[in-house]
Each structure stands twice: as structure tokens, then as C-alpha cells.
Amino acid sequence: MTRLLLPLAGTLVFFALSLATVRGFQPRDPKRFFLAYALLLLIGDALLYRALWPVQRLEDALGLACDLCLQLLACLTLWNAFYSVLWGFSGSLIYDLFNEPSLRHRGRLIRSYEGDGDVDRILARRLPQLVHGGWISQTGQTLRLRPKGLLLARLTRASFKLFSLGMGGGVK
Numbered sequence: 001m002t003r004l005l006l007p008l009a010g011t012l013v014f015f016a017l018s019l020a021t022v023r024g025f026q027p028r029d030p031k032r033f034f035l036a037y038a039l040l041l042l043i044g045d046a047l048l049y050r051a052l053w054p055v056q057r058l059e060d061a062l063g064l065a066c067d068l069c070l071q072l073l074a075c076l077t078l079w080n081a082f083y084s085v086l087w088g089f090s091g092s093l094i095y096d097l098f099n100e101p102s103l104r105h106r107g108r109l110i111r112s113y114e115g116d117g118d119v120d121r122i123l124a125r126r127l128p129q130l131v132h133g134g135w136i137s138q139t140g141q142t143l144r145l146r147p148k149g150l151l152l153a154r155l156t157r158a159s160f161k162l163f164s165l166g167m168g169g170g171v172k
Contacts, residue, residue, distance in 0.1 A: 003031065004046060006045055006052075006067055007045065007067055007071040007074055010041045010071045010074070011074035011075065011078065013041060014038065014041055014075045015078055017037045018030070018033070018079075018082065019080065020036060021033045021037075022082075023089070031079075037075070038072065038075040038079070041075065042068055045067060045068060046064065049063075049064050049067050049068075050064065096109070096112070097109070118141075124168055130149070133148075134148050134149075135148055135152065137164050
């Protein structure tokens with residue numbers, strides 16, 4: 001049971017480092033920091049685990065593997081929560097509803113996302129990120145999937161079929 005404290009401690013360190021990085025340094029691309037923190041914590045976790053509980057039997061090796069899997073899963077869960085909850089569309093929508101009482105009317109909320117330019121407020125932030133990340137290319141008004149985007153689209157389609165999910169991930 002005490003071996004579970006190691007991934008728990010690593011998760012708390014990951015959260016504290018990520019929070020300090022985002023709040024203190026405000027990097028443009030915090031994903032690189034999150035990846036570095038997760039990898040460093042995995043290495044540190046493995047070293048500390050082996051120092052506390054030497055790997056001498058198959059059970060010890062399985063314990064180490066489980067410990068590292070828990071550590072990685074916890075870090076990825078926090079990372080995903082940061083992007084999907086805090087920076088995701090649904091989180092932004094809920095924040096707008098909480099922060100601006102006038103948007104609590106369906107029609108006004110929809111109009112607030114329509115925007116004034118070529119793209120609405122939803123796409124105005126996402127399209128440049130997708131282009132910058134190398135997922136799509138944009139030539140004038142034409143958007144094309146780049147190889148990385150095409151791979152993601154195929155993997156997404158496969159996961160929808162595998163898990164019997166519809167578009168948006170809702171269970172049918």
C-alpha cells in the first residue's frame with residue numbers, strides 16, 4: 001500500500017510544477033513543460049522506487065511497472081483536464097455563462113459566438129493553433145489536412161467505431 005504513495009506524490013509534484021509554470025512563467029506552449037515534467041517524474045519515480053524496493057523478483061518488476069503506469073496515467077489525466085476543462089470549448093462556455101448573466105439566454109449566447117469577421121469566435125482561436133501546430137494548412141479560404149492531421153482524423157474515426165461513439169463522443 002505504501003508503494004502507491006510514490007505515484008500520488010509524483011502527481012502532486014506534477015500539478016504543482018504545472019501550476020507554477022502556467023501562473024508564473026505564462027509560456028506560449030506549456031505542453032512542452034508538461035511533457036518534460038512527466039518524463040522527469042517518471043525517471044525520478046523509477047529511481048526512487050528501485051532505491052526503496054530493489055527489483056530482485058518478477059513481482060518487484062511488476063510493481064515498478066504498475067507504479068510507473070499509475071504515475072504516467074495520473075500526469076496525463078491532469079494534463080488532459082488542464083486543456084479540456086480549462087481551455088476547452090465547454091469550459092469556456094460555462095465560464096461565459098457564469099461570468100456574464102446576459103448570455104444566459106440561448107439566442108444571445110449563440111450570437112456571442114458568431115463574431116464579426118470571416119470566422120466565428122470558436123474558430124478564431126482554434127484555426128491559427130491548428131495551422132501553427134502543423135495539423136492543417138490554410139491557403140486563402142481553403143483548409144487541408146496535413147499528414148499529422150490526417151493521421152489524427154483516421155485514429156479518431158477508428159476510435160469512434162471501436163468504442164461505438166458518435167461525433168462528439170457521446171455514447172449511442
